[in-house]
Amino acid sequence: MGYLIEEWATRLAAAELSTALPRRWAHTQGVAHRAVEVGQVLGQDAGVLVAAATLHDIGYAPRLAMTGFHPLDGARFLRDEHGADERLVRLVANHSFALLEAEERGLREELASEFPLLEEPLLVDALVYCDMTTTPNGGRTTSEERVAEILGRYGDASVVGRFIRRAAPEIFAAVGRVEAALAAQPR
Template structure:
């Protein structure tokens, strides 16, 4: 986890401080839900810290941050394959990749992990954290994204399509959290 936070900080803190604040908030949420994942808790924390690293200006090759971030982690850091695949596919990125004409490229290079709870946990952490790192609901987060980008933008079209899946993933994690002893 310390390595992931250092890499994310180096790429985001100076260039994109608000994105860095969001990443810190997502990582904090990951610590809270990590207990659901046992040995994969550290993997979730690392993916949470790094999920938006592809926004860093020097890494923005395609302009699609999940793909750019995953390639950076794989190519420059030789990062764990599962970590790279989580970053590449976070928060239903395949749907946005489709909007951008990059679905086959993303899916071919970085197949979705077959670990539903881990994948859902990263969605939960990302979609219940504001751009400034605070807590929010998934519904408020989706509304904020739509308002920031506009419904007719690539991101706006993606988030409208992804919203039912986002809400379902968040609901599944909340159900597992509610069933856990405190």
């Protein structure tokens, strides 16, 4: 993997999101930029991180929204229509603690059986970091501000609100681990 998968991911995400959901596309581009920066701590996995960051929200595309749960819809699209790399598909399916949201939606078994979590903690954490330190418009933010923004947008009692409150400690811990890994990199 590498430049070719990153280029493919960008073309695909742009085709599905840029016109239909421009704000989501702006967020996606910001997440991908963070992934390029974080890639230094991942070595050969930097390309799959950038591709996953670029494709993480593709399931929001109106034509792909079959279940209404974007991680599952996006992963199925990548697997079924594009035969995408299994690691990439599993990252998209499980990004930012999606399993907790799947549970809130009654889709936990479906997500877990089709797309098991990757046993690659730094890669999984890196995608959480990229998503949860990027605003809806693609700018930088802290994970605390991002969680607060999501709660404000969806409300405490919503499915997303319940999920994000449950996931917040895990999100903050993942972001902290990536920040520590970045700080440990030689300058």
